[in-house]
Amino acid sequence: MRRPRCRGAVAALVTLMPACESRPEAVRDFDPGPVPTELADGERAYERTCRACHGRLGTGTEAGPPLVHRIYEPSHHSDAAFQLAVTRGVRAHHWSFGNMPPLPGLDSAGIAGVTAYVRWLQRKAGIQ
Numbered sequence: 001m002r003r004p005r006c007r008g009a010v011a012a013l014v015t016l017m018p019a020c021e022s023r024p025e026a027v028r029d030f031d032p033g034p035v036p037t038e039l040a041d042g043e044r045a046y047e048r049t050c051r052a053c054h055g056r057l058g059t060g061t062e063a064g065p066p067l068v069h070r071i072y073e074p075s076h077h078s079d080a081a082f083q084l085a086v087t088r089g090v091r092a093h094h095w096s097f098g099n100m101p102p103l104p105g106l107d108s109a110g111i112a113g114v115t116a117y118v119r120w121l122q123r124k125a126g127i128q
Contacts, residue, residue: 027059027066027069027125027126027127028059028066030057030068030124030125030126032057032124032125033124035117035120038116039113039116039117039120041110041113042110042112042113042114042115042116042117042118043117045106045110045114045117046058046114046117049103049105050067050103050114053097054066054067057121058118058121063097064100065094065095067118067121067122068121068125069127070127071094072118072122072127073122073128074119074122074128079112079119082115083108083111083112083115085100086102086103086106086111087103087111089101089102089103
């Protein structure tokens with residue numbers, strides 16, 4: 001009887017798991033300066049809806065991950081991924097904070113504003 005090949009794949013994944021846990025630290029010590037006028041609505045929506053979990057300036061809290069982090073750079077998490085996370089929620093996959101529930105109270109323009117604000121914070125912290 002032939003054994004399934006998945007045993008090797010499982011062993012490879014187990015070997016790689018520690019590498020997933022050794023991700024770089026979030027950027028915490030940066031001063032973005034004044035928020036541009038065109039991002040003021042996004043900043044207000046972020047403060048009202050996101051700050052409690054993702055922290056001031058997106059640096060994270062005990063309740064949620066930092067958004068000013070290389071994991072969330074545009075090449076790894078698109079703007080659409082941010083927008084889907086807000087509208088549909090997202091299962092925990094990078095961090096151990098638990099699942100993020102959908103967030104009511106933001107329409108598509110509000111979500112786009114928050115996303116633009118977070119992208120601006122990322123650029124100010126050197127994350128492109």
